[in-house]
Amino acid sequence: MLEILQYQFMINALIAGVVIALLASVSGSFIVLRRYSMMTETLAHSALVGVAVGLISATNPLWMAVIAALISAWTIEYLRSFYHLYSDAVLAIFLSGSLALAVIIVSLAGAFNSSLFSYLFGSILSVSREDVITIIIFGAIAFTLLALFYKEFYFIAFDEEVAQTSGIQVKWLNFLLVSIAAVIIALSIRIVGTLLIGALMVIPTVAALRYRQGFSRTILLAGLFAVTSVLAGMVLSFYFSLPSGATIVMCILAIFVISLLINRR
Amino acid sequence: MHFEPAVFEVQGLDYSVNGQQILDHLSMTVHKGEYCAIIGPNGGGKTTLIRLLLGLEQADKGEIRLFGVDHKKFKAYDKIGYVPQRVMQIDTSFPATVFEVVKMGRIAKRGLFSREKPEDRAAVEDAMHKMDVQHLREKRIGELSGGQRQRVMIARALASKPEVLILDEPNTGVDQHSQQRFYALLRELNREARLTIIFITHDVGVIADDIGRLFTINQTLLTCNNPKEALSCSEMSKLYGIDAHSLHQHHHH
Numbered sequence: 092m093l094e095i096l097q098y099q100f101m102i103n104a105l106i107a108g109v110v111i112a113l114l115a116s117v118s119g120s121f122i123v124l125r126r127y128s129m130m131t132e133t134l135a136h137s138a139l140v141g142v143a144v145g146l147i148s149a150t151n152p153l154w155m156a157v158i159a160a161l162i163s164a165w166t167i168e169y170l171r172s173f174y175h176l177y178s179d180a181v182l183a184i185f186l187s188g189s190l191a192l193a194v195i196i197v198s199l200a201g202a203f204n205s206s207l208f209s210y211l212f213g214s215i216l217s218v219s220r221e222d223v224i225t226i227i228i229f230g231a232i233a234f235t236l237l238a239l240f241y242k243e244f245y246f247i248a249f250d251e252e253v254a255q256t257s258g259i260q261v262k263w264l265n266f267l268l269v270s271i272a273a274v275i276i277a278l279s280i281r282i283v284g285t286l287l288i289g290a291l292m293v294i295p296t297v298a299a300l301r302y303r304q305g306f307s308r309t310i311l312l313a314g315l316f317a318v319t320s321v322l323a324g325m326v327l328s329f330y331f332s333l334p335s336g337a338t339i340v341m342c343i344l345a346i347f348v349i350s351l352l353i354n355r356r
Numbered sequence: 357m358h359f360e361p362a363v364f365e366v367q368g369l370d371y372s373v374n375g376q377q378i379l380d381h382l383s384m385t386v387h388k389g390e391y392c393a394i395i396g397p398n399g400g401g402k403t404t405l406i407r408l409l410l411g412l413e414q415a416d417k418g419e420i421r422l423f424g425v426d427h428k429k430f431k432a433y434d435k436i437g438y439v440p441q442r443v444m445q446i447d448t449s450f451p452a453t454v455f456e457v458v459k460m461g462r463i464a465k466r467g468l469f470s471r472e473k474p475e476d477r478a479a480v481e482d483a484m485h486k487m488d489v490q491h492l493r494e495k496r497i498g499e500l501s502g503g504q505r506q507r508v509m510i511a512r513a514l515a516s517k518p519e520v521l522i523l524d525e526p527n528t529g530v531d532q533h534s535q536q537r538f539y540a541l542l543r544e545l546n547r548e549a550r551l552t553i554i555f556i557t558h559d560v561g562v563i564a565d566d567i568g569r570l571f572t573i574n575q576t577l578l579t580c581n582n583p584k585e586a587l588s589c590s591e592m593s594k595l596y597g598i599d600a601h602s603l604h605q606h607h608h609h
Contacts (some may be wrong), residue, residue, distance in 0.1 A: 150545075249457070249460065252412055258464040260486070300451060301494060303498070305451055305494070305496065306452055306453075308451075309451035
């Protein structure tokens with residue numbers, strides 16, 4: 092048996108990693124096609140506020156991260172659709188604002204420690220059994236919603252106005268999509284970390300787009316790339332004692348560069 | 357006599373953006389089975405009118421009835437197939453095959469939990485057949501020519517089995533040959549399937565034989581007439597605000 096599979100924490104991390112890779116890449120496809128890529132970075136930073144609250148209040152940081160990311164996603168969508176603020180500016184405000192808030196909460200509690208570090212960059216050592224269960228429960232809900240509405244999300248990404256005129260509830264579904272993304276991002280920070288999760292959502296799809304396929308194949312490719320890089324990244328991180336998030340991101344980047352080179356016009 | 361409500365009934369529509377009046381007390385009616393064209397200068401409110409009909413913008417004042425129902429209560433948007441102006445500005449790297457795009461036309465119709473039914477499949481095939489894009493099925497939309505892409509967009513609109521088809525300047529960037537073919541297809545849809553067609557265009561000379569009514573719009577409805585009674589120079593001048601003599605001749609060479 093492989094040495095890597097003799098450790099319970101590694102098995103936890105691998106299960107959580109594969110689930111997250113699939114969720115992040117599939118939801119990421121819609122996010123990228125809607126030109127919402129920066130949203131992932133912002134929500135990840137908002138999730139950090141939840142982590143900070145969780146750390147100082149001794150509640151589960153993962154649950155708190157989900158809640159914080161959801162509140163942030165809804166506020167952003169609300170500001171965007173009702174105040175007609177520039178979307179990228181709103182995202183920038185929330186990104187730095189959340190980070191500032193998280194840092195203040197953590198330092199007030201004097202809890203600026205390695206535990207926070209693991210949420211910033213991801214740590215496979217820290218994935219507990221409880222985390223795996225949380226990830227599977229929320230992951231299943233997110234996946235069910237994506238499966239139910241993927242046709243609608245796809246149509247909206249293709250042409251929002253035509254989708255609306257054909258009777259699709261665009262506003263409501265936009266809220267739903269960012270909510271799903273928020274949950275997935277919050278779940279991912281255990282493995283990939285706040286500062287790196289954007290890569291896992293965005294790069295697999297961008298790499299898959301280089302192959303110029305239809306939508307179903309593009310999503311399959313993105314999922315395949317994400318799972319491959321998460322597994323490769325974790326194994327490398329295990330054998331070379333590297334931070335898991337950073338290693339995973341380097342693996343995705345490698346796939347992206349290869350995809351670029353293969354598909355030169 | 358069999359009574360059918362008008363497809364679109366617009367009364368006293370006002371619409372302005374940032375204090376600039378786009379539509380001024382516009383009223384018009386489109387009946388079922390009609391084939392009508394809307395012409396008018398750029399910025400004259402043609403596209404705005406369509407967007408108001410589709411509920412993409414809200415009017416300042418006035419009444420809109422769709423199939424006899426007040427537009428605020430109107431739900432049956434799947435009866436309306438809409439092909440917007442920007443066929444040529446589509447993102448060419450968007451991952452969508454022709455088949456996937458045409459299938460989008462069934463999404464709102466299918467509802468949430470239902471799986472794809474044989475009738476969905478049939479509607480998609482039928483729409484692709486009508487628009488002659490079956491052989492392009494597995495092609496990505498980014499690979500298509502302007503004319504092909506335009507037919508795919510209309511096939512998507514047709515896949516929902518609409519009763520009305522609204523086309524906003526669908527020929528921008530499409531070559532002459534494809535245009536002729538496209539007009540022939542529209543004529544067929546109107547005559548055989550009794551589809552109501554509303555067509556925004558600059559190119560009214562070409563379809564003058566097909567269309568039943570011609571609306572000329574510049575802020576308000578200026579004329580509404582039978583296109584075969586050719587537009588007079590004075591009417592054209594009134595519409596475009598210039599001496600439209602050359603334009604007139606161009607359309608009837």
